[in-house]
Amino acid sequence: MTPHHKTLARFFLEGDEKGAIEYIENLISEYPRLYLYEDIITPAMYYVGELWENNKISVADEHLATAICDFVLSRIEAQTKKISGEHQTTFKAMLFGVEEEQHYIGLKMVAATFKEHGWRVRYLGPNLGLQHSYSQVHSYKPHVIGLSASLSYRLPTLKKLVEHFRTLEWNPLIMIGGRMAKKFELEELESDQVMIVKDLNHLNQWFNEGREGAINETS
Amino acid sequence: MKQADRTFPLPFFTINKNFTILTFSQEAEKLCGTPASLLEVFDQGSLEKVKKWVTPELHKAALEVHLKPVAEGVEPLTVDLYVTWDNDLYAQALIIPKDDKLTKVTKTLNQLRGRLNDTNFELLDEKEKLENAISQNNRLSAPFIRLTEDTALIPLFGDLTQVKMQAVEDNLLKSSQNDDIDRMLFDFTAVGEMNREGIQVLTNMMTSLFYMGAEIVIIGVKPKQVKVLHEMVIPSQIRFMNSLQQAIHKYCVE
Structure with a gap:
């Protein structure tokens, strides 16, 4: 078969x-x-x-x-049955592919997964300009910012975004995903505030157990 | 040794089996500059493919690959790469850029997708605004009005739905606690439709209020509503009165 x-x-x-x-x-x-x-x-x-x-x-x-x-x-x-009204959580996630990144299928599945868990989700698609992403993040104030990149050329942009988002006063959790997270060593970027998400199973584990038993959602 | 002496009308390279570029045509220089290795020309995502297909074991190869973008903001260029090996050491490589049509279609598709996504996003935005408005509307549908020291009036507005009752529950329970209230008058005059689930939440809340020591009075029930109420199990401690006027007269004036 x-x-x-x-x-x-x-x-x-x-x-x-x-x-x-x-x-x-x-x-x-x-x-x-x-x-x-x-x-x-x-x-x-x-x-x-x-x-x-x-x-x-x-x-x-x-x-x-x-x-x-x-x-x-x-x-x-x-x-998918929408979770709405009373059962929807107050958590917000914003997801996008970094500038010039054209791959987006994975990110779309991530967005769906967040929605299934009752999160409010803004999925902004691939190739989101730097300035545009800043202004969106500032107005929406998400608890989780999910960035996706697949090729190593995007690393400088990715670093720039992470640097910026780390200084936000409401301390969002920054998730980095995409093929880059799977293929390259991005550990140097990882911190309390930055999490590398290898795949959807990994994301799901975070929903269920939090991060290595430490922080979940926005503690 | 490199030389740009070939006047071939297409981007053309001779390479050795380590991908080192030995000679190149002028067109090649125009397209890719003067890299030392053929591998530098291609996009990251295409490297594995090139390594796999451009090898002396395969005497001839024709494959589709992407060239590394020459500048920022430019998408990788799709080309056909033709390779023929003279012997085990040297090969000729020819690059033919794809027809513009493919790039055009790709771009259009991307734009269309982007536009759908924007529309989707705007709809979502509006949906969230609307949800917020509804939720605020719900919360405001049962104001807690203090009439005297110990009596409060709660006029209910609109349809009694489960979501709305749940939205007002918290505030009512809290208000009845904070203020020293002994009696709560629920006015049904402005109530529209009622459904079972909504009434269920309401009567549960009234029972809670009753246990917390408040007397509950329902006022202004319309004949149509009586039917629905009758089918439900209403706690026996709840009293009914005909009109607000009566209730005020009885509890606030006397």
Whole structure:
């Protein structure tokens, strides 16, 4: 049997949004959402990347797969039962991809995960200009600022953002995610206020247990 | 040894198997400058692919890769790379930039996505504003008005929903505690629709208030509302009165 992620990747690459949705909907009834994000959709997109690296598909195919994946994620999110009113927490998160970063699928799943936990979320998408991100953060005053980057070129921008956000008077927790968090050693950036989030499982662990048993949410 | 002596009409390099650039064409210099190694030309995300496909074991290769952006704010350029090995040591590499159309489509897609996201964001903004307004409206739907030393009037406004009752509960319980209140008059005159869940929260709150020592009086119930109230279990300690006028006359004047 073909693994789920490869089957899904096929739907993405063929531009078959209907097939992809149907396939995902079957899986939703079987698996928890987190598993779907982390162990099926993410590997599916990594697999698409591998295919490109193996010279099997072109950039155009990759773009198509990304667009279909984006669409599927929006659909899943719309179907998720919204936590609102009394049960919604007062916590706020703001998420964006740093300037010039074009990858955003992972971040979108992070946004959905925060929402499922009852957080108020502002997902600002990829490639958010430096000044724009400052002004958004200052007006929204989020408890968590999630930054995403995948290539090491973004490191200087990332550092600049972290430096700025660390000085905010309400002490938000800064999360750094994206492929960069997985591939590169970013420990030097890590501190009480800055957390490197390797993947969605890691994020989920933080929701459940806090940070290595230390601080959770905004202590 | 490098030389820019080739007048080939496309970006062209000769490299050795360590990717060191031996010669390059003028077009290559225009596109990528004068790097020492071919690997310096490509975007980080493409390096693995180049290393995998550009090797003497594969005599010929054609692959799609990204060039490193030449300036800030520019997106990586997608090109086709053709490589042929003369022997195990030297290869010819030709770079052909992709048709502009792909870049254009990519850009348009990105813009469209950005715009959808902005719209989404604006909607979210409005939604949050609206939610805040509703919640404030809810909180203001049951003001605590002190009539005398020991009697307070709580006129209820609008539909009695669960969310609204929950929103006012806290404030009412607190106010009844802070002030030395013995009697609370709940005025139903301005109440619209009532649903079971809302009444449930309200009667629970009244029971709590009663246990805290307050006398509860409900005023101004309309015939239509009686039906709903009747179906619910109303604590027997709650008294009913016809109109506010009566209640004020009885509790505040006498």
